[in-house]
Amino acid sequence: MDRPEIEIGFAPELQVFVAAAKRVAGARVKVDGVSTLGHVVESLGVPLTEVGELLVDGRPVRNGHIPAQGESVTVRPVARPQALAGPARFLLDVHLGTLARRLRLLGVDAAYENLDIGDAALAARSAAEQRVMLSRDRGLLHRRELWAGAYVYSHRPAEQLRDVLSRFAPPLAPWTRCTACNGTLRAADKAAVQERLADGTERSYDVFAQCADCEQVYWRGAHHARLDAIVAEALSLSAGPAPARQGN
Incomplete structure (x- = not known):
């Protein structure tokens, strides 16, 4: 029996995570009829930390929606500024030292790991201290333990800072x-x-x-x-x- 097939389109901001063949609007994807839409989106490379509204045939649905044959899915980016469940506190991985210093210069609470302690330890600290994990490591942002997370899109510190300030608007x-x-x-x-x-x-x-x-x-x-x-x-x-x- 053929597996169900859906059409899926990603907002331009999210296409950096997706294989070239899936970046076109209405790309066809096979699903298993059991996995959630959130799982399908992640399997295509997009961390859920970067996903905002999910639309199925034009109506909003939750990550737990089970895609069905013929549905048309639109994946939008996180709305800015992004609301958080607590204060705007951040945790940065070993590759974002300059960004950490600039956030601190601005009075933003920015913890920083200057050693490569591993994804599991970073995710655990994010959860324990309720900090937003900032990283350019896509695999890290897929970890379920994270309290919250955000992909840092640029490798240039000035652009990184503007991105974080735009996304979270911290005091x-x-x-x-x-x-x-x-x-x-x-x-x-x-x-x-x-x-x-x-x-x-x-x-x-x-x-x-x-x-x-x-x-x-x-x-x-x-x-x-x-x-x-x-x-x-x-x-x-x-x-x-x-x-x-x-x-x-």
């Missing part, structure tokens, strides 16, 4: 997090951090901040113009006011 509080460890920054008296400063820094700067967790010291150094530009662009995208700064 921004620039200059309030340690870019090294994700801890919170507090104003620091120059005398209190003097022993951590090189002679040139001590002579040239008077305003400092220090991480409450790792004790890293920050000041408005030679690279502040580049960081200011990153912050300014992010604030313009989110249309949020810039808070008073403590350091960089």
